Amino acid sequence: MVFVHGAGMDHAMFEAQVDALATEGYRVITWDLRGHGQSVLAPGVRFGAVDALEDLAALLRECGVDRGVLVGHSLGGNLAQAFIRAHADRVGGLIVLDSTWNTGPLTGFERFALRLAAPSLAMIPARTLPGLMAKASAVTPSAIARTEATFARMPKRVFLDVWRATVSFVDPDPAYRTPVPLALVRGALDRTGNIATAMPRWAEAEGVTEHVVADAGHILTWDAPEATSETLLRILKQWDLGRLPTEQGES
Numbered sequence: 001m002v003f004v005h006g007a008g009m010d011h012a013m014f015e016a017q018v019d020a021l022a023t024e025g026y027r028v029i030t031w032d033l034r035g036h037g038q039s040v041l042a043p044g045v046r047f048g049a050v051d052a053l054e055d056l057a058a059l060l061r062e063c064g065v066d067r068g069v070l071v072g073h074s075l076g077g078n079l080a081q082a083f084i085r086a087h088a089d090r091v092g093g094l095i096v097l098d099s100t101w102n103t104g105p106l107t108g109f110e111r112f113a114l115r116l117a118a119p120s121l122a123m124i125p126a127r128t129l130p131g132l133m134a135k136a137s138a139v140t141p142s143a144i145a146r147t148e149a150t151f152a153r154m155p156k157r158v159f160l161d162v163w164r165a166t167v168s169f170v171d172p173d174p175a176y177r178t179p180v181p182l183a184l185v186r187g188a189l190d191r192t193g194n195i196a197t198a199m200p201r202w203a204e205a206e207g208v209t210e211h212v213v214a215d216a217g218h219i220l221t222w223d224a225p226e227a228t229s230e231t232l233l234r235i236l237k238q239w240d241l242g243r244l245p246t247e248q249g250e251s
Contacts, residue, residue, distance in 0.1 A: 001028045002065060004056065006074030006098075007162045008133065008151045009219075010037025013073065016225035017232060024233060029063055033075075035158050047158060049082070049165040056083055060090060067092035071232070074099050074192075074218065075162065078169035084180060093181040093239060095232065098190050098218050101202040103173040110194050118164050126156040139189050139215070143222035174205075182208050183235040187216030187223060211235070 001021055003014045011030035018028045032039040034055060035047045056079060060068070070091055072080035077099025084091050085102070106114070124132060134148035151159070184203050190196055195218070203210035211231050216223035 001026050001069050001071060002060065002063075003028070003030045004070060004072040004076030004080055005030075005033065005036065006076055006219075007166055008036070008154050008159055009073070009147075010150060012037070012150070013219065013221050014071075017071075017221060017229045020229035020233065021236075026236070027068075029059070029065070029068075031059055033079075035162065036154065041158065047161040047165055049079075049168045052079055052165060053083055053086070056080075057087070057090075066090075069093040069095065069236070071095045071097065072099060073097040073221065075166045075169075078102055078166055081178075082169045082171075084178065085176070088179040091180050093183075094178060095183045095185065095235060096199075097228075098186045098192070098195055098220055100170065100193055100195050101198045102169050102171055103176040104198055104202055104205070105172055105174050106170070106194075110198075113194070114167050114170060117167060118160060121163060122160055129156060129159070136192060137218040138223055139187075139217040140223050143217075143219050146222055147219050178206060181239050182206055183211065183239075184208060185211040185213065185220070185228070185231055185235075187218060187220035188212045188214050189217045189223075190220070192218045 003011070003017070005011060005013050010032045014030055018030060021028050033052055035041045041047065067090065070080040070083070070093070072078070077096040080094055080096070081102040084094055121129070130148045130151035133151050134144045138144045138147045184199050186195055186199050200210055213220050213224050213227050213231060216227070220228050
C-alpha cells in the first residue's frame with residue numbers, strides 16, 4: 001500500500017489510515033513529495049509533474065514494491081492515475097481519494113475553470129491563502145486547523161507550481177479505462193474543483209462503486225479518519241489482494 005498525499009499536504013494526512021491498515025497486516029509506505037513536508041526542494045529546483053512521476057517510480061524501486069496498491073489523494077490521485085497510464089504493469093490496484101478524473105471528458109466551463117485556477121490563486125495574498133484553502137478543503141474545526149498549519153509551511157510560489165503540475169495531469173481521453181482494480185472515494189461535502197460531479201461519472205464509466213464518506217470534505221482523512229479507514233479496509237477485503245508483513249516508510 002503506497003499512499004500519495006495531496007498538494008500542500010504531507011504524509012501525516014494518512015496517519016490514521018496507516019495505523020488501521022498496519023493493524024490488519026498490510027505493508028504500508030508513506031512519503032513526502034518533493035517540496036512537501038520533510039522533502040525540501042534544493043535551491044533553484046521547482047516542482048514539476050515529470051519529476052513527481054519519476055520520484056514515485058524511484059520510491060517503488062527503492063522499496064521493492066512490485067504491483068502494489070496506490071492510494072492517491074487529490075494531486076496524489078492525479079499522479080497515481082498518470083503513473084498507471086504509463087506503467088500499468090508496475091501497479092496492482094488504485095484507490096483514488098477526492099481527486100478528479102484525469103482522462104474524463106470536460107465541459108466548456110470545466111476547461112475554463114482549469115485555465116483560471118492558477119492565475120486566480122496567484123492573486124490571493126500569501127498570508128491569507130493557507131486559511132482560505134483550508135476552509136475550502138476541510139469541514140471539521142480540527143481538520144481545518146491542521147490543514148491550514150500544513151499549507152502555511154509551503155511557500156506560495158511552490159504551491160502555485162504544485163497546482164500547475166496538478167492541472168497538467170488532466171488529459172481527457174474518454175476511451176481510456178483503468179487497467180487495474182479501481183476504487184473511488186470522496187467526502188460527501190467535498191466542493192473543490194469538479195470532483196463531486198466528475199467522480200460519479202467516472203464510477204459509471206468504469207463500472208465501479210463510488211464510496212462516499214459522510215460528514216467529510218476534501219481532506220476526508222482528517223475530517224472522518226475512522227470512516228475513511230473503514231472504507232479502505234472494506235475495498236481491500238473485497239479485492240482480496242493478499243497482505244504482506246507490515247512496513248512503514250517515510251522519506
